[in-house]
Amino acid sequence: MKNLRAVLFLICAVFVCNLKANIQEKLPFQAGLIIFRENIQKFCGGSLISPFFVLSAAHCTFGAKKIQVILGANNYKENEKSQVVVTTKLWNNHEQFNNTDFTNDISLIKLPYKILLNQQINTIKIGRNTKNTNIFYSGWPEGTKNNNGYLKVIKVKILTNNICGGIYKNIKDSNICTISNDNNSTGCYGFSGGPLIENNKQIGIVSYGSKNCDKSIPIVHVNLLKYFKWIKRNMEFN
Numbered sequence: 342m343k344n345l346r347a348v349l350f351l352i353c354a355v356f357v358c359n360l361k362a363n364i365q366e367k368l369p370f371q372a373g374l375i376i377f378r379e380n381i382q383k384f385c386g387g388s389l390i391s392p393f394f395v396l397s398a399a400h401c402t403f404g405a406k407k408i409q410v411i412l413g414a415n416n417y418k419e420n421e422k423s424q425v426v427v428t429t430k431l432w433n434n435h436e437q438f439n440n441t442d443f444t445n446d447i448s449l450i451k452l453p454y455k456i457l458l459n460q461q462i463n464t465i466k467i468g469r470n471t472k473n474t475n476i477f478y479s480g481w482p483e484g485t486k487n488n489n490g491y492l493k494v495i496k497v498k499i500l501t502n503n504i505c506g507g508i509y510k511n512i513k514d515s516n517i518c519t520i521s522n523d524n525n526s527t528g529c530y531g532f533s534g535g536p537l538i539e540n541n542k543q544i545g546i547v548s549y550g551s552k553n554c555d556k557s558i559p560i561v562h563v564n565l566l567k568y569f570k571w572i573k574r575n576m577e578f579n
């Protein structure tokens with residue numbers, strides 16, 4: 342019996358567990374956020390950009406009483422050894438965040454202590470889109486039917502703001518639009534606040550999309566290029 346368990350454990354370690362762990366270990370910067378409002382809880386994504394700060398969307402953190410930040414998770418609903426869970430009451434929403442049209446949908450959450458980095462928890466660099474390659478966003482599709490609790494990656498391509506502006510009214514320079522490049526899926530509720538990655542750096546934040554999560558409709562992101570200064574300032578003076 343003991344031997345069988347050892348064998349099973351080994352198989353698990355080599356195959357199943359590795360498969361699961363790999364997704365998370367490729368995205369060690371991914372954060373899950375449980376946002377506590379007056380009477381409701383909301384789930385959002387975020388990204389660890391320093392051992393003290395998580396970047397997210399202002400429409401997530403807006404009106405919160407406190408925020409629980411989950412780092413190092415593959416399935417955030419399970420009790421995984423890699424996870425670090427902290428609660429904070431410190432964050433800054435962009436001063437000009439517009440809760441109607443989601444202009445300046447960016448916020449910075451300060452963690453209560455310096456997070457120790459390891460293989461499962463690490464920071465992502467912020468940058469500009471240089472090569473237009475390997476673009477994806479990631480998160481947990483909370484509130485949807487195909488949510489099995491595991492972290493997901495949605496491969497995308499970038500649409501011009503011109504095309505995107507034909508679909509959404511308020512597309513500005515401070516947005517990047519993407520369309521799913523994965524025949525089966527797109528982002529949905531729960532991905533909000535999560536990172537848009539290009540060539541191993543974060544270039545955007547998931548902001549909004551279609552109401553019923555239709556994969557043929559673009560997702561709108563915050564264009565980080567327009568917020569480098571805001572991020573720097575808020576990390577210095579928070």
Ligand SMILES: *[C@@H]1O[C@H](CO)[C@@H](O)[C@H](O)[C@H]1NC(C)=O
Pocket residue numbers: 439440441442511
């Ligand atoms: C917020 O957005 C709405 C819709 O675009 C606009 O009518 C309103 O003036 C904006 N508010 C501010 C304070 O800019």
Ligand SMILES: *[C@@H]1O[C@H](CO)[C@@H](O)[C@H](O)[C@H]1NC(C)=O
Pocket residue numbers: 522523524
């Ligand atoms: C999606 O389907 C199209 C047409 O069947 C195919 O050309 C394309 O390679 C597929 N994309 C992915 C990411 O599988």
Ligand SMILES: *[C@@H]1O[C@H](CO)[C@@H](O)[C@H](O)[C@H]1NC(C)=O
Pocket residue numbers: 523524525
């Ligand atoms: C889409 O789903 C079909 C059927 O479930 C599967 O065979 C196919 O590999 C999936 N395509 C992608 C790009 O994940």
